[in-house]
Amino acid sequence: NAGVTQTPKFQVLKTGQSMTLQCAQDMNHEYMSWYRQDPGMGLRLIHYSVGAGITDQGEVPNGYNVSRSTTEDFPLRLLSAAPSQTSVYFCASSYSSGFSYGYTFGSGTRLTVV
Amino acid sequence: QQPVQSPQAVILREGEDAVINCSSSKALYSVHWYRQKHGEAPVFLMILLKGGEQKGHDKISASFNEKKQQSSLYLTASQLSYSGTYFCGTERVGSGNTGKLIFGQGTTLQVKP
Numbered sequence: 654n655a656g657v658t659q660t661p662k663f664q665v666l667k668t669g670q671s672m673t674l675q676c677a678q679d680m681n682h683e684y685m686s687w688y689r690q691d692p693g694m695g696l697r698l699i700h701y702s703v704g705a706g707i708t709d710q711g712e713v714p715n716g717y718n719v720s721r722s723t724t725e726d727f728p729l730r731l732l733s734a735a736p737s738q739t740s741v742y743f744c745a746s747s748y749s750s751g752f753s754y755g756y757t758f759g760s761g762t763r764l765t766v767v
Numbered sequence: 768q769q770p771v772q773s774p775q776a777v778i779l780r781e782g783e784d785a786v787i788n789c790s791s792s793k794a795l796y797s798v799h800w801y802r803q804k805h806g807e808a809p810v811f812l813m814i815l816l817k818g819g820e821q822k823g824h825d826k827i828s829a830s831f832n833e834k835k836q837q838s839s840l841y842l843t844a845s846q847l848s849y850s851g852t853y854f855c856g857t858e859r860v861g862s863g864n865t866g867k868l869i870f871g872q873g874t875t876l877q878v879k880p
Contacts, residue, residue, distance in 0.1 A: 683866075684866045686866070686868065688870075693872075694872070695769075695854060695870050695871060695872040695873045696809070696854060696856075696870040697870075698867065698868065698869055698870075701866055701867055701868075702866070703865055703866040709866075709867070711867065711869075712768070712769075712869065743808060743809070745809075749865075749866070753814055753816070754811075754814070755799050755801070755811030755812075755813070755814050756799070756801075756809075756811060756856075756868065757811070758808035758809050758810070759808065760807075760808050761808055
């Protein structure tokens with residue numbers, strides 16, 4: 654099993670450009686989430702999904718869109734990149750609530766917006 | 768909404784014990800604990816579900832006080848490999864919060880020889 658796969662690992666964008674961060678998991682997890690991590694700010698939830706076709710906003714959703722058409726994939730779209738979106742982005746997945754399983758994280762995408 | 772962790776940082780000598788606390792002002796369904804080493808992704812340690820149970824994982828254990836909405840992570844006889852940043856993540860009670868895991872700001876633990 655590959656676990657949670659994120660691509661790309663590194664990306665540099667110019668202000669105003671758009672792009673999609675890819676996330677795929679092969680563990681048949683129902684839950685998937687996107688987090689951003691900035692120095693001293695911990696992990697902040699951007700968007701999350703509890704199943705295919707179901708998404709919801711997290712703590713910091715502005716400037717980002719998500720969709721989940723399949724159980725495996727949960728892409729994150731930056732609509733018009735801004736320097737404030739420079740961060741490390743983590744995708745994570747888990748079985749549904751009520752089970753003694755935690756989230757498995759991808760290796761992250763380091764994004765710089767110039 | 769974000770849980771509050773304390774302390775923000777801890778420095779230990781090998782073999783010493785540490786406790787990291789996580790508290791919330793809202794009713795919790797679950798508390799997760801993760802460790803992240805520099806430049807790496809967070810790694811799951813354990814989960815405590817509503818019910819006040821205590822769990823153990825080698826020399827790392829945790830408790831969840833449902834009445835106080837507090838969880839504590841206990842690191843016993845610390846090893847160099849315990850160094851890193853520890854995060855608690857909380858999932859609140861209520862159907863609208865299913866799958867919404869919110870993390871605290873983290874506690875940096877440094878174990879010295």
